[in-house]
Each structure stands twice: as structure tokens, then as C-alpha cells.
Amino acid sequence: MIVTNRITLESLLVKLPATFHEALEAINTNTLGIVFFVGNDRQLIGVFTDGDARRALLAGAALSDLITADSFYFNKSPHYLPFDCDISEIWSLLEQNLRCIPLLDASHRVVDFSTRARIRRFPVLEPDIGQQEICNVLECVTSGWISSQGRFIGEFERAFSDYLGGGHAIAVANGTVALQLGLTALGIGHGDEVIVPNFTFGASINAIIHSGAIPVLADVDLDTWTIDLDELRKLITPQTKAIMPVHIYGQPARIDEIKEIASEKGIIIIEDCAEALGATYKNRRVGLDGDCTCFSFFANKTITTGEGGMVVFKDAGMAQRARILRDHGMSPQKRYWHDYAGFNFRMTNMQAAIGVAQMGRIEELLNRKKLIFQAYDSLLSEHQVLSLPPKNNWSENSYWLYTVILNGYEGDVRDKLITQLGYRGIDARPGFYPMHQMAPYHQYGHGAYPVSSYLSANSISLPSSPGLSDEEIHHIVGIFIDELSSFTSEI
Ligand SMILES: Cc1ncc(COP(=O)(O)O)c(C=O)c1O
Structure with missing residues (x-):
């Protein structure tokens, strides 16, 4: 059995009547040593702990005995709190050594629970990791394919290109190095100017700086929160080598107009799509318009690999160059022969294993x-x-x-x-x-x-x-x- 530390509300609820066996099985599965007994409509009837079970069995109860709302084996006046109470109230109960507190709605139904490890709270974004992700990682760990070789890397890259509808996808260690690899593979470096929106996450601009180029900050517009086209036009100089539109907060930039401006001036486009996997622009998926497009799979992103990124190139030759650069710049033909002073930007098979499972659930x-x-x-x-x-x-x-x-x-x-x-x-x-x-x-x-x-x-x-x-x-x-x-x- 795979044990995860994600305890769901469902695993804590046991509908009465139930046998001792059923209640103990639930306790065993949720690993908290407690279940909440509920009626048909999830209204709280009482709380049953592993201690209650032990005492009942010692008193002669059998595993097949039925527990009903009238049974005296469990606590019918348990501590509970309203679903929307203040965190301080939850803490004060937990400090009295309660291991798990049912949180109820106005109709006395159990709608949530609190433990010391999981206060009822709403993180801004948390990953959704399923059983397939865990099975895939286990395969890597048990087979020993834990570094950057193994079947999941290629599978993840193929699944990603298929989802976008084309492009040459290269899996890398995170979204920031996806941007840096894209810039470098496309020949952007020392002294080149790259226009980037001022309203973005620092990784966009850091990647430009670390590729040796000079970021040029453009304001954004109120309608899209992405790069303002008039600003963009004004900032182009003879040194401008690339534009990095950022589809910030998943909101697509005006990519057709950006492409027009770029092609007039012979400028490269590197899309920062870290937050925009699954977004569409004029009914096509965002991610295939630029010379390359970069995605992030950090834990808070639409799909995650823990840390991770993907750079998708339009051109097969550029993609091949990027593959070599990702792998220390080593020649694919001649071992330990360096064609370039490259990077180690590789994704691990374990990350890709999670990515493959996440791609299966992207819709x-x-x-x-x-x-x-x-x-x-x-x-x-x-x-x-x-x-x-x-x-x-x-x-x-x-x-x-x-x-x-x-x-x-x-x-x-x-x-x-x-x-x-x-x-x-x-x-x-x-x-x-x-x-x-x-x-x-x-x-x-x-x-x-x-x-x-x-x-x-x-x-x-x-x-x-x-x-x-x-x-x-x-x-x-x-x-x-x-x-x-x-x-x-x-x-
Ligand atoms: C707009 C933007 N660009 C780039 C990145 C960098 O991605 P990563 O965190 O995977 O390096 C992020 C991620 O947080 C982002 O939000």
C-alpha cells in the first residue's frame, strides 16, 4: 500500500451504523487514530478513537458488532468548531491535546477538519499529486533511474509537444533555466538588448542578465497586464535582439501584434509562459508562437514536477543545440567531447515521472x-x-x-x-x-x-x-x- 501524508476528509468519516471492523479499518487507513461518526447527511454523531476501540474490545465487543447512534462505545459530545471559526480557536483546542477537530457547517455537517499538521487553512496554491505520480516516482526509485536518463524524460517531452500541438520540447531543471537556455541557444548574449515587461516575476529578468544580455523594461497595459505595445515599439533600438513577452498570471499577451513588430525588425521572441500553460490565444494554445517558449513546473504551477521547466523551440536545429547546451555542451556523438561551454540544466527522471502523470490529468x-x-x-x-x-x-x-x-x-x-x-x-x-x-x-x-x-x-x-x-x-x-x-x- 502507498501511504501518503494527505489525509482526506472522506477518510475520516464513517457512516453509522457500521461494524467495529469498518470503523477500525478507517482508523487504520487515515493513520490519525480517529474517525468521525456521521449520519446520512454527514451530520456529526460522535467521535471514535483507537482508544475507544481498544476499551470496547476488552469489554467483550466483537469486530463484527454493529455500532449505532445509540451505542455507548464512542464520545457523543466531542469537541468541534464551526467551519468558519478563527484559527486561534482551533489552536486553543489543539493545545489541549486534541488530535483532530471536526469543523462543522451551520447544519452540523462535517465539512472540514483540523490537526496540528493541517490547520484549516487555504494556501494560495498547492499541488495536486495523485497516485499515478507516486507510482511513477516509485518506479524511478526502485529501478535506479533517478538522474536525467530514463524513460520518463522523453515521454514527458513528447506528451508536452503533443499537448501544445507541435514544437520541440526540452525538459529542464526549472523555468528560469528554461529561459536562460532559450536565450543562449538562440544566440542572445553579451551586449544584446532584450525587452521584457516590468510587471513580472524576477526570474524573467534574471535569466536575461545571466545570459549576458541587457534587460530593457517595458510598462504593461491595464487591459491585459502584459507588455504594452506602444512602449514596446518605443524601446526598440539597433541593439534589440529579442522580446520576452510574459503571459503574466496566465493572461496571454497580444502575441500576433508582437510577432508583427518583431518580424519587421528581425527580432527574436522568447515567450515566458511559466504561468500560462493551457491558456489560449485566438483559439490556439499559447506556446508555439515565439522562437521558443518557456514553462515552469514549480509546485504552484498548473502542472508540477516539484521544480522543473520546459523550453519548446520552433526550429529543430535550435532545439538540438539547446539539448547539447543543456547537457554540459557535450557532443552527442563523442563522449566527453564538448562542442560548447554548456550547462547542466537537466531535469531528473523522477521529476519527469511526476510530469508524465500530471500531463495525463492536465484537462x-x-x-x-x-x-x-x-x-x-x-x-x-x-x-x-x-x-x-x-x-x-x-x-x-x-x-x-x-x-x-x-x-x-x-x-x-x-x-x-x-x-x-x-x-x-x-x-x-x-x-x-x-x-x-x-x-x-x-x-x-x-x-x-x-x-x-x-x-x-x-x-x-x-x-x-x-x-x-x-x-x-x-x-x-x-x-x-x-x-x-x-x-x-x-x-
Ligand atoms: C513569470 C515567471 N517566469 C519565470 C518563472 C521561473 O520558473 P521557475 O520557478 O520554475 O524557475 C516563474 C516562476 O515562478 C514565473 O512566474
Whole structure:
């Protein structure tokens, strides 16, 4: 049996009547030493521990005996808390040495649980790892194929290209080195300028710097939060060798227009698609428009391999060069002969093993995330102080991380709100800081960047894990609106 440390609510519930055998089997499976006895509609009847079982068996009960709501073998007045209580209440019960607390809705139904290892809380994004992922990793570990050779690397690359509908996919250690490998393989290096949006995660710009090139920061537009085309045109110089559009928060950039500008000037495009796997642009999947496109499989991404990345090239020759560069620059024909001063950017077979299993579930993961975005949209759309994630009729978001803008709030309200939400079990995040404001990147800025500064100061990301239930989203929105209303908006 494969034991995971993910204890589900289902594994804690035992519907009465049930035999001792059934109750003990549930205790054995969930590994917590406890089950919650419930009625047909999940209403809590009582709590049964391994200690209760031991005492009952010593008193003469048999494994086949039936436990009913009237039996005296279990605790009918257990500690419990409302689903939406404060974290402090949960902690104070856990500190009394309770191992697992049922959390109930208004109808006394068990809707969640808390343990010391898992307080009821909503991380902003958590990975969804299934049994197949675990089986694949076990295969690597038990067979000894744990480094960067083994069947899963090729399988993952093929599955990825098939999903995108083409391209030459190369699996690498993470999304940042995917960008660096793409830049280097495409010949971008010392003294070349690469235009990149100012509103992005630092990895985009770091990869440019580490490839030896010079990042040139462009502001973004309010409609897409991605690179502003007028800014882009203005920043092109004879040294501009590449544009790196970033499909930030899974929102596709205006890639056709970017391609037009790039082809007029003979400029290369390297797409940063780290957050946008599954997004579409004019009904085609984002990822095959640039000379290369880079993805991340960090634990919070749409699919994960722990750490991991993919760079997908349009051109087979460039892809071959990148494969060699990924592997120390060694010639595929002559062992230990270096054609280039390369890198070790390889992905392990274990990472790819997870990736293969995740690719098998990508539609399921994306669909669930789309429903989460729709639920948030419908619950938040009436709140005028919020701008919801951008929408247009030519693209579809990847539904990576639900991020809204707070309009009309002064000062540090957004940050205070994040702190308050944290106290109530909700992990909310600020938007990315504009690159030009941070010391390592000051020198790459040209001007004020009003849009990136505005988006950054006012954006807040809410929990968006694929495992969130509709009930949990209602709960999160309830707390979010409650906390937000304690700050007055100027609007
Ligand atoms: C926009 C963007 N680019 C690049 C990366 C880098 O990916 P990784 O974390 O896999 O190196 C990330 C990931 O967090 C990202 O969000």
C-alpha cells in the first residue's frame, strides 16, 4: 500500500451504523487514530478513537458488532468548531491535546477538519499529486533511474509537444533555466538588448542578465497586464535582439501584434509562459508562437514536477543545440567531447515521472481551475471596488492564480488586508513588485512605469488550488469581503 501524508476528509468519516471492523479499518487507513461518526447527511454523531476501540474490545465487543447512534462505545459530545471559526480557536483546542477537530457547517455537517499538521487553512496554491505520480516516482526509485536518463524524460517531452500541438520540447531543471537556455541557444548574449515587461516575476529578468544580455523594461497595459505595445515599439533600438513577452498570471499577451513588430525588425521572441500553460490565444494554445517558449513546473504551477521547466523551440536545429547546451555542451556523438561551454540544466527522471502523470490529468486540472475562477468571478463581480482578472474575446486565461485589483484604497491597505486574511486562515499574496523598483534592476528602468506600479501596489491573489471546493470558495470570499469592508475605499 502507498501511504501518503494527505489525509482526506472522506477518510475520516464513517457512516453509522457500521461494524467495529469498518470503523477500525478507517482508523487504520487515515493513520490519525480517529474517525468521525456521521449520519446520512454527514451530520456529526460522535467521535471514535483507537482508544475507544481498544476499551470496547476488552469489554467483550466483537469486530463484527454493529455500532449505532445509540451505542455507548464512542464520545457523543466531542469537541468541534464551526467551519468558519478563527484559527486561534482551533489552536486553543489543539493545545489541549486534541488530535483532530471536526469543523462543522451551520447544519452540523462535517465539512472540514483540523490537526496540528493541517490547520484549516487555504494556501494560495498547492499541488495536486495523485497516485499515478507516486507510482511513477516509485518506479524511478526502485529501478535506479533517478538522474536525467530514463524513460520518463522523453515521454514527458513528447506528451508536452503533443499537448501544445507541435514544437520541440526540452525538459529542464526549472523555468528560469528554461529561459536562460532559450536565450543562449538562440544566440542572445553579451551586449544584446532584450525587452521584457516590468510587471513580472524576477526570474524573467534574471535569466536575461545571466545570459549576458541587457534587460530593457517595458510598462504593461491595464487591459491585459502584459507588455504594452506602444512602449514596446518605443524601446526598440539597433541593439534589440529579442522580446520576452510574459503571459503574466496566465493572461496571454497580444502575441500576433508582437510577432508583427518583431518580424519587421528581425527580432527574436522568447515567450515566458511559466504561468500560462493551457491558456489560449485566438483559439490556439499559447506556446508555439515565439522562437521558443518557456514553462515552469514549480509546485504552484498548473502542472508540477516539484521544480522543473520546459523550453519548446520552433526550429529543430535550435532545439538540438539547446539539448547539447543543456547537457554540459557535450557532443552527442563523442563522449566527453564538448562542442560548447554548456550547462547542466537537466531535469531528473523522477521529476519527469511526476510530469508524465500530471500531463495525463492536465484537462481535469485546468477544468477545475476554470470553475474556481468562475466561482470567484460570480461572487465578486458586484463589488465595484474590485477589478477582476482581465478578460477579452481573443484569449482565455490559464486560470493559474486568481488575482484582483483593489481600486481606490490608500496606502498600505492591500498589505494590511493580506495580514488580516492570514489571521483568518487565508493565504493571500501581493502582486509581483515592478522590476524597476528593486535595487538589482534599477539600472534597466526607463521612466515611471505607472501601470505596472499601480497593478503591483493594488493586486491581491486569492487561494486558487485545484482541490478547493465551491463551499470553500464561498467561505474565502465571505472572509475576504468582510475584511475588505473594514477598510474604506475612496470610491
Ligand atoms: C513569470 C515567471 N517566469 C519565470 C518563472 C521561473 O520558473 P521557475 O520557478 O520554475 O524557475 C516563474 C516562476 O515562478 C514565473 O512566474
